[in-house]
Amino acid sequence: MVVAGRTSSLRITDLADTIKRVKAYEQAGVDAVFLAGATTKAEVEAVGSEMNIPLLLGGTTGELADKDYLGSVGVRVALQGHLPFAAAIKATYDTLKALRDGVPPADLSPQLATTEQLDQFTRKADYARWTTDFLS
Structure with missing residues (x-):
């Protein structure tokens, strides 16, 4: 079983709040973070650099469609829609x-x-x- 902490805060609040949430999720013991709403490499890099657990992304289009890049910054699951x-x-x-x-x-x-x-x-x-x- 895997417990992933999910947040859409990138689209609801801001990057600073997202990083704060991700750190809290990791400290609470989740196995991974599902970062919903990320649309840029800068967002993924900023959040990923603040955590030591795998990152899951939803809707990896545009500049986030590069699987090799995503793997290099700690993304382990990249959803591609339905x-x-x-x-x-x-x-x-x-x-x-x-x-x-x-x-x-x-x-x-x-x-x-x-x-x-x-x-x-x-x-x-x-x-x-x-x-x-x-x-x-």
Whole structure:
């Protein structure tokens, strides 16, 4: 288990308050700090230089999209938005629209998950084992 102290104070208050909060989180014993709202390298460097635990960032775009740079300043997790969720919504919409428009289901199979992928993502083997272990 990892406990990450999260703060959005860069966008709510200021850099000095953010540093104060991060130091308090570290002193309280968190394993990492999730710094939400950072948009510049200067902000990340200023906060990161004041702590000795890993840094997590949300929304790493613009100048913060450089993974090598982020790793060099103590960032260990850099979220890139909710792209898989957005892609899943679009794929669902496109599939439902195609079906409504009369596209035969068989014509959609190239864009669908394979049986192997479905089994992996739904943990079919684990489920079967758990059913045997706990429901027999």
